[in-house]
Amino acid sequence: MTVTFNPTRSQITYTAVVQYVESAIFNLDNQQKIQLIPDGYFQPQYSPDGSLLGVMTGVAGYGTDKFILIDTTDGERIVELNVYPSTFAFSNDGDLLFIGLFDTTAPNVDESTGIIHIYRTQDLIDSDAPEPTTILYMERPPHDIVISPDDRFIATTNDNENYQLQIWGVALQT
Numbered sequence: 001m002t003v004t005f006n007p008t009r010s011q012i013t014y015t016a017v018v019q020y021v022e023s024a025i026f027n028l029d030n031q032q033k034i035q036l037i038p039d040g041y042f043q044p045q046y047s048p049d050g051s052l053l054g055v056m057t058g059v060a061g062y063g064t065d066k067f068i069l070i071d072t073t074d075g076e077r078i079v080e081l082n083v084y085p086s087t088f089a090f091s092n093d094g095d096l097l098f099i100g101l102f103d104t105t106a107p108n109v110d111e112s113t114g115i116i117h118i119y120r121t122q123d124l125i126d127s128d129a130p131e132p133t134t135i136l137y138m139e140r141p142p143h144d145i146v147i148s149p150d151d152r153f154i155a156t157t158n159d160n161e162n163y164q165l166q167i168w169g170v171a172l173q174t
Contacts (some may be wrong), residue, residue, distance in 0.1 A: 034074065043056050085101055087137055099117045114142050116138070117135055
């Protein structure tokens with residue numbers, strides 16, 4: 001079970017990695033609960049303005065197989081990407097979304113290289129088939145993605161035996 005406050009502190013989300021445990025968004029202002037579709041939710045994160053909730057879904061013990069963006073006003077799924085995410089992060093202004101992925105062409109997950117897809121958040125909302133604006137490649141799937149406060153750099157770590165840190169100078173222009 002994971003509990004997360006939104007940035008405006010008006011909502012709290014609780015999600016579970018097992019499908020039979022309730023997951024919901026609870027509005028602290030009006031005491032309303034928005035039930036989320038039962039799924040195995042991993043690593044929930046709010047967008048900086050709190051209007052969106054990003055989650056990875058999958059089966060506990062088997063990994064993740066989708067990235068989902070949820071509208072926090074009604075709990076509706078805005079987009080579902082059938083990818084194998086390892087982590088994700090919103091830019092500081094919320095205009096960009098970075099999704100770290102396992103390369104699915106590898107014979108098994110232990111040999112997978114890593115990919116980071118960078119999307120314009122608005123493209124994910126508006127498009128039926130959103131495409132990343134930028135793709136970065138890594139030796140292993142990213143374990144963490146962190147964006148610098150000035151949006152000039154992203155830092156990633158991976159889970160290979162050396163736990164490598166990579167710093168990317170990225171022009172985060174929206």
